Amino acid sequence: MMLCVLDDTSEDKVITRFQQTIFGQDKPILENQFPKRLPLDPRAETPIRADKSAIAVPPLAVAKGCHLRGDPGGSLIRRPGRWKALFAPLEPVP
Amino acid sequence: MTDLETARGRWHPIAAAHDLPHRHVYHGQLLGREMAVWRADDDHVNVWENRCLHRGVRLSIGVNDGRELKCQYHGWRYANRTAGCTYIPAHPADAPARTITNRIFPSTERWGLVWTALEEGADLADVDGLLHAKPLALRGVTVNAPADLVLEHLEGHRFLPTDALACLGRRGAVGSARSLPDGKSGFFRRPSRQARRWRTAAIFFVQPLDSGRSVIRGVLDAEPSSRVARLSALRHHNDRLSALRDAAERAAAERPAPEPITPPLRSGSPRTRRASRADPFGPDRRPAGLSSRANGGRARTSPASSCGRSKACCPPPNLAPY
Secondary structure: OOOOOOOOOOOHHHHHHHHHHHHHHHHHHHHOEOOOEOOOOOOOOOOOHHHHHHHOHHHHHHHOOOEEOOEEEEEOOEOOOOHHHHOOOOOOOO | OOOHHHHOOOEEEEEEHHHOOOOOEEEEEEOOEEEEEEEOOOOOEEEEEOOOOOOOEOHHHOEEOOOEEEOOOOOOEEEOOOOEEEEOOOOOOOOOOOOOEOOEEOEEEEOOEEEEEOOOOOOOOOOOOOOOOOOEEOOOEEEOOOHHHHHHHHHOOOOOOHHHHHOOOOOOOOOOOOOOOOOEEEEEOOOOHHHOOOOOEEEEEEEEOOOOOEEEEEEEOOOOOOHHHHHHHHHHHHHHHHHHHHHHHHHHHHOOOOOOOOOOOOOOOHHHHHHHHHOOOOOOOOOOOOOOOOOOOOOOOOOHHHHOOOOOOOOOOOOOOO
C-alpha cells in the first residue's frame, strides 16, 4: 500500500519501507481498538489535551450525517491510525 | 435452562490459574464482555474491562510490569487493584484526574481457577468435594454452543478415574452425573463394585463467553501422585471433553444461532462514571474544546486565548504526530 508522497530526494524503496514501518506498527493497534469504528459519543473515550484534533472529528461526523442508522453511538468512520505521520517529511538520505 | 440474565449476578470462572504466568496479560471473556486478566507481583489477580479509557485499545495487548498495566498505544498506566490511571506520558507533569479509573470486576482465585462476577453480589459459594482438596484444573475447552446446551451434554459425561488410568488402562466404572440448578454443574463419579478403590471426583464449570459460546473448565479433586499419572489424566479428560465438544457443536448447529450479547459501551468504573460523565477531567483540568454537550454537540476548536482560563489549562496545541 502506498500513499501519495511528494518527495524528490528519497528513493521509492526508502519511502515504501518507511510507510510499511508505520503501517506495521499501527496494524496491531487498529485491530485491537474497540469499537472498530470511531465512536461518536464523546463519553465513550477519554480525550486529553493532546487529542485536540481528534476530538474535533465526532461532532463533524454527526453534522455530516456519518452515524449509523439505529446506532447513534457508532459511526462509519474508520479509526485513523497514524496517517498524519505519513505526511511528515522523511529523514534526508545520507 | 441457564438464564443468561441471572448469570450476570453469579460467579464464573474466567481463566485457569496456569493461564496467568509471570507478568502476562490474559484475554478473558464473560457474557459478551471482554476482560483483561493479569496477576501483579503481589499476587493479586486483576480483572478489568478490556479497554484503555483513552482510545479503546485492548489492555490485553498491554504490558504488565508487575505493579501497573501499560497500554500499548499511548502508554497510559493503570495501577494494580484500583485500576486508576497513574501516568499519562503526553502530560508528564500532571497527575491524571482520579476520575480516570478503569472498570474493575471482583476477582478471586479458587481450585486453580480465577473467578469473577459481572455484578458485586454474594461471595463465591463452596462446592462439596473440593473443600479440602488440592485440585487439578484441566485445560479449558471452548465450545461453540450455548451454555445450557453444554450443560445438557455434560449430564451424560463419563470418564475414568485417575488411578485407573495409571493402571495401564484397566477399566474403571462409569459414574452418574448430577447437575446443580444454579448453572454450575457438579459431576461426581461414583465407583462401582469392582473399582471401589479408585475414585475421582471432577466438577465441570461452564463459563458462558457469549450467548452462543462457552468454555468447559473442569477441576479434578486431587492432583495425581506422579507426573505420568498427571499427564495421562490430562490427556484422558482432553479426549473426553473434545468428544463432548464435537457432540455439543453438532447439536448447536441444528438450532438457530442466539442473538449475541452486546454490552453497553461505557467508559470507566461504575463508581466514577457519574463524575466522569459530567466532566472526565475534573473541574480544574478540563481542556478547551471538550465541552461538546455544553455548546450543542460541537467541539470548540478555538485557540487557547479564547478559552478564558489560565495558561496552564490551555497550552498552545501541540499537534505533532503521536
